[in-house]
Every structure is written in structure tokens, then in C-alpha cells.
Amino acid sequence: MAFEPTAIKAVSASVTPAPGVRNVPEVVKLIDVSSCIGCKACEVACQEWNDLPANVNRPFFGSYQTVPDLDWNFWQLIKFNEIQRDGRLIWTLTKYQCMHCGDPGCLRACPAPGAIVQYANGIVDFVQENCIGCGFCITGCPFDVPRLSPTTGKVYKCTLCSDRVSAGLEPACVKACPTKCLSFGTRDQMLAQASYRVEQLKANGYDKAAVYNPPGVGGTHAVYVLPYGDSPEIYGLPRDPSxxxxxxxxxxxxxxxxxxxxxxxxxxxxxxxxxxxRRVPAEEPVEAGAAPRPTEPVPGDGGNG
Amino acid sequence: MAVRERRRVLVRRYSLFERVVHWAVAITFVYLMLSGLALFWPPFFWFAHVLGGPALVRIVHPYVGIAFIVALLVMLGIWAKDMVLDRLDIEWLKAVPRYATGQEEGVPESGRFNAGQKLLFYTQIVAGILLLLSGIVLWFPMQFTAGLRQASFIIHDLMAIIAIGALIVHIYMGLFYIRGSLQGMVEGVVSRAWARAHHGRWYRQVEGTSAVITEEAHD
Missing domain, CATH: 1.20.5 (Single alpha-helices involved in coiled-coils or other helix-helix interfaces)
Incomplete structure (x- = not known):
């Protein structure tokens, strides 16, 4: 666990209160989709910082995307989507990973005490030593993020580099980003920056630009700026997750x-x-050798049938 | 002789095979219930520790589920013919309030199984099949769509709740309320008086056959 128990705000499968008492600001990773160039430096930084074994030995599947989907050893992925809008081709490059929801469905779905925790700063972390591998979090997650390892039988996902953040560092993906598409800071700072960026985009003709911070999951700690904010689906994001x-x-x-x-x-x-x-009175036992008696039940015997 | 010899009349109710199948269903069900409840509600989570550890329980539960279904289907095969609801069973169901409050009059005689036992049987068969189908989806969460998984959770939990509710009634009846039932499922025999009182139609069918045994008893 990257944080002290005093920083834990919520614990899975726990009916008693979580131990967190620390008053720390919530953090947000801001992803400005409009300035992503698809360089994949964030993917590499994530694999490197978390020492995740690469599994790129796959057949080509017709996309610039590194792998088709997230995996137990691949916690963040730039999704390359080609879509048509207003008669124009739009190529969306959307970094996809755990959203670190304010009201995490994974944590509420998890039946194993202490296997999923939410820190006071908003980061949702899996604690694999308490994980039992049931996969309930996969169904609880409205963003389809957790992945089960067939070898360890545990689930894995982006930690928002809780180990780095607890030491005062920014997440590895943010550090690696060359275009400032990714920013990291307090929730207030990042939401202000997101609004500012949306206004810039609107001034540049993206009149549907919007911040993606869905209220159905209590807001998220990975927040997007979407140039076409009226259709989050084109970025592979659910419209109204809950x-x-x-x-x-x-x-x-x-x-x-x-x-x-x-x-x-x-x-x-x-x-x-x-x-x-309800007992059935036993029949009167018959003396050996005596003449057989009628077999009416004899009341009051009290024996068990 | 110091020991007085007596005779008692017993009726053979369940064969050894029937008892083995029943207890196979029972033991696997109890394991599935306890391990399932551990994952259903956190205050029950300690069941998983008692059963060998939560991560192990997660692995074992589906396999025991398959054993349960196999035993249940064998049970269906051997008891289906005795489980058909007839006209008197419907009358019996109407008389359940009298039966449940210990009144004898107005309660029709039952065959080998009474209508309550038959309904329990159908409940467990239907619940068992739905638990199997939804359980397969939950066993391999990465292989099925989110909608199917969500539906499976609702079905699995709902069927488990119904099956457990039916089991509570079954255990109460067999172990506590109707005394003498347990002997039938353990030793295979019941007293003639019990057979007449609780399954009169069945007793008349087996009367005079080798199912009725007179044995020497010792005080």
C-alpha cells in the first residue's frame, strides 16, 4: 500500500469506518485530448515505472494502437479511433486508464475486505494481497478497466502512481508527456485549467468542447478535455456512466x-x-413370542417415530 | 433372560443410493452456501477463512458447484417419478395452514413425498440450473459482456437467496419439526407409525411388501 492507513478514505467489504483522518487535497490527472499526438511515451513510462512485462507479440490488428485493449500487464492505453463527423474524418487519440471515480463501483462491488481502497486524495488502489480473484470489480466498474491475471488470479489496473504521488511526485505518464496533454495537480487547479482549455477550444471553433468529469460516478480523478464533448463515445468513453x-x-x-x-x-x-x-407415538413394542397385537399407535409413549 | 426381546416394525424409506445422493447434494450445497455468503455480505466473510482461505474458496466454489449440479441431476433422475403433483397434493397445499399448526384433520394423506417436499424439489432443481448458467458467466468474467455479467449476478444472488430460504424450511422440517424424518434419511428406515402418520398413501402402497421389516429390538 502506497499510503499510510491514516490516508485511507474507503475500504472494500468493510462495514466499519475506514481509518483515514488526514485532510489532504484531492488530486486529478487532466487529459487534454486536443493536444495528444499519440507518441505513446505515457504507455512506455507506465510499463517502465511499474516494471510490467511487455506483451506486444501479437498479430497486427489494423490500428496504430499498441494493443487492442487494457490487460493485467497493460494499465493504460492510447485508443486510436477513426470516426466520421460532419463529413470529415476525425482521428481521436484518447489515453484510457482507471478513472479513479469519486464513488468507485469496483470498491463497492468487491467482496474481499481491504482488497480495494480509496485514499483521501481520491486515488483508488487495488491491494493484491487481499484480492481473492473473484472479478466482481470488473462488473462493478462502469469503465471496464480492471483486468484479471490468469497466472496470479489477482486483478490489476492503473494506480495513478500512488507510490510516486505519496512521495510528492507526479504520475509516470504525466512526467513523460512531451506536449503537456497530461497535467497533474489538485482537483481545484486541474478543473480550473480544464475550463480554461475548453474556452480556448471553443474560441478556436470547437463549440462542443467540454470537460468530461461524469457525475454518475461521483466525479473522476482522471478528467478529460474533449474537443467534441457532446459525443464522448467517439473517444471510447461512456456517455453517462453510473x-x-x-x-x-x-x-x-x-x-x-x-x-x-x-x-x-x-x-x-x-x-x-x-x-x-411433531412426534408420532411409537407402536407398543410386542413381547417376543406373544401374539401379535393390533398396530394402532399408542398415545403417550412419546418415542420418536 | 435379563434382556427382554421385543419387536418393532420399520419401513424401508430410502435406499443406500438415494441417501448417498441426498447427502452429496446436501454437503455440496452447504459448502456453496457458506462460501457464497462469504462473498455476498462482509459480516459473513469469515466463512471463507473457515473453509480454507478466501482466495482458495474463490477457486473451489465453481468446481463444487459442478459436483452439486451433477448430484442434483442424479436426484432428479431417481425421484422425478415420485415428485409429480397430483390432485390430493393440491388439496394438501390448501391445508398447509392446518398442517403447519399441528392439526391433523382436513390434511389429505401424502404419497411418498408430500406436496411441500415436491415444491422444495422443484425449487432446488430450477434454482440449481439457473445458478449453474449464471455461475459459468461469473466464473469467467473476462469472457462475457458486461450486460450478461450484471444479469448473472442478479440471477445468481436471487436464486441463491430462494434456495437458501427453501433449505431453512427443509432443515427445520426434517431435523426439528417432523421428528423421525432424519432417521429415514440417515438409516434408511422409519417406523411404521411414522410412515402411516406422514405418508399414509405411500405406506399403503408398500404394506405387505418386503419394505416392511419386523426386527428384534433390545431394551
Whole structure:
């Protein structure tokens, strides 16, 4: 764990409060899609800083993109999408990784205590030593980010370089970016910078430019500036991500389950106390050698049938 | 002789094979229930530690699930013919309030299984099949779409809740309320009085056959 327990704001599968008491500013990684040149320096920096084994020995799949998708050993990826808009070709280059949601669906879906934590600065981290490999976080995540390793049976994703940030450094991808497409700072600073950049883009004819900081997941700690902010889908980002499924799954069903289990046990106990056990009186045993007697039940014997 | 010899009349209720299948279903179900509840609600998470550790439980649970389904399907094969609901079973279901409050009159006699047991059987078969199908999706989360996984979580949890609720009733009836039932599923025999009282139609079918045993008992 990159941070002290005093900096932990939320812990997965924990019904008691998290230990965090530190008052630290929230951080944000700002991704200005309009100034990404697709150099992939961030991908390399991520692989290098996190010592992740490369797995680029794949067949060509018709794209400049390094790999088709995120993987357990590939935590951030520039997605190269060719789309048509207003009769023009647009080639979007969108750095994709964990969004570090304010209300993380992965953390709420996780059944293993302490396997996912959220720090006071907003970073959501997987703690592999507590991970049981169930993959519930994969379904809880509205951005399809966590990846299960078939060899270790644990899930992995971008840590927002929580180890570097805890030492006062910027994430490796931000450090490597040559165009200032990536910035890192406090949430207030970065949201102000994002708004400023959106105004610049609007002045340059991108009248749909917008900040992508979806409220359905409590805001994110990876925030985008999108030149075509009215269609986040063209950047591979969900329009309105939410954790409403996790509410049903971890709210309604859990409530129903507890009513059935505890209600059933309490109901059975009360029924037993009121109506007691039903015993069938044993038949009167027959003395050996005596004439067989009728086999009517004899009341009051009290034996168990 | 100091020991008085007596006879008691027993009725053979379950064959050895039937008992083996029942307990195979029961033991795998209890493992699946405890390991599943550990992942369902954090206060139950300690079940996973008792069962050998949470990461191990995550690996073992699906395999035990397959064993459960196999045992359940064998059970379906051997008991399906005894589980058909007939007219008197419907009458029995209408009389459940009287049956549940210990009244004898107005409750029709049952065959080999009463209508409650039959409904439990169908509940577990349907729940078991849906648990299997949704469980396969959850077993390999990277192979299925998000929508399918979400639906599977709802189905898996809902069916587990229904199956556990039915099991609570089953354990209460078999172990606590209807005394003498457990002997049938453990030793394979019940007393003649029990057979008459709880499964009168069945008793008349087996009356006079080799299923009725008179054995010497010792005080």
C-alpha cells in the first residue's frame, strides 16, 4: 500500500469506518485530448515505472494502437479511433486508464475486505494481497478497466502512481508527456485549467468542447478535455456512466437476502416454540413370542417415530 | 433372560443410493452456501477463512458447484417419478395452514413425498440450473459482456437467496419439526407409525411388501 492507513478514505467489504483522518487535497490527472499526438511515451513510462512485462507479440490488428485493449500487464492505453463527423474524418487519440471515480463501483462491488481502497486524495488502489480473484470489480466498474491475471488470479489496473504521488511526485505518464496533454495537480487547479482549455477550444471553433468529469460516478480523478464533448463515445468513453447496477446488487439483493435468511431462522425458532416438535407415538413394542397385537399407535409413549 | 426381546416394525424409506445422493447434494450445497455468503455480505466473510482461505474458496466454489449440479441431476433422475403433483397434493397445499399448526384433520394423506417436499424439489432443481448458467458467466468474467455479467449476478444472488430460504424450511422440517424424518434419511428406515402418520398413501402402497421389516429390538 502506497499510503499510510491514516490516508485511507474507503475500504472494500468493510462495514466499519475506514481509518483515514488526514485532510489532504484531492488530486486529478487532466487529459487534454486536443493536444495528444499519440507518441505513446505515457504507455512506455507506465510499463517502465511499474516494471510490467511487455506483451506486444501479437498479430497486427489494423490500428496504430499498441494493443487492442487494457490487460493485467497493460494499465493504460492510447485508443486510436477513426470516426466520421460532419463529413470529415476525425482521428481521436484518447489515453484510457482507471478513472479513479469519486464513488468507485469496483470498491463497492468487491467482496474481499481491504482488497480495494480509496485514499483521501481520491486515488483508488487495488491491494493484491487481499484480492481473492473473484472479478466482481470488473462488473462493478462502469469503465471496464480492471483486468484479471490468469497466472496470479489477482486483478490489476492503473494506480495513478500512488507510490510516486505519496512521495510528492507526479504520475509516470504525466512526467513523460512531451506536449503537456497530461497535467497533474489538485482537483481545484486541474478543473480550473480544464475550463480554461475548453474556452480556448471553443474560441478556436470547437463549440462542443467540454470537460468530461461524469457525475454518475461521483466525479473522476482522471478528467478529460474533449474537443467534441457532446459525443464522448467517439473517444471510447461512456456517455453517462453510473453505479446504479451496484446499488441493486449490493443494496436491494443484500437486503432481500438478509430478510430471507434471518427472517427464516427467526421464523423457524418461533414456530418451534409455539407448535413444538411433531412426534408420532411409537407402536407398543410386542413381547417376543406373544401374539401379535393390533398396530394402532399408542398415545403417550412419546418415542420418536 | 435379563434382556427382554421385543419387536418393532420399520419401513424401508430410502435406499443406500438415494441417501448417498441426498447427502452429496446436501454437503455440496452447504459448502456453496457458506462460501457464497462469504462473498455476498462482509459480516459473513469469515466463512471463507473457515473453509480454507478466501482466495482458495474463490477457486473451489465453481468446481463444487459442478459436483452439486451433477448430484442434483442424479436426484432428479431417481425421484422425478415420485415428485409429480397430483390432485390430493393440491388439496394438501390448501391445508398447509392446518398442517403447519399441528392439526391433523382436513390434511389429505401424502404419497411418498408430500406436496411441500415436491415444491422444495422443484425449487432446488430450477434454482440449481439457473445458478449453474449464471455461475459459468461469473466464473469467467473476462469472457462475457458486461450486460450478461450484471444479469448473472442478479440471477445468481436471487436464486441463491430462494434456495437458501427453501433449505431453512427443509432443515427445520426434517431435523426439528417432523421428528423421525432424519432417521429415514440417515438409516434408511422409519417406523411404521411414522410412515402411516406422514405418508399414509405411500405406506399403503408398500404394506405387505418386503419394505416392511419386523426386527428384534433390545431394551
Amino acid at each position: 453505479v446504479s447496477f451496484v446499488d441493486v446488487w449490493k443494496g436491494g439483493l443484500r437486503w432481500l437476502g438478509n430478510v430471507v435468511i434471518f427472517g427464516g431462522i427467526i421464523g423457524a425458532i418461533l414456530h418451534y416454540l409455539r407448535f413444538g416438535p
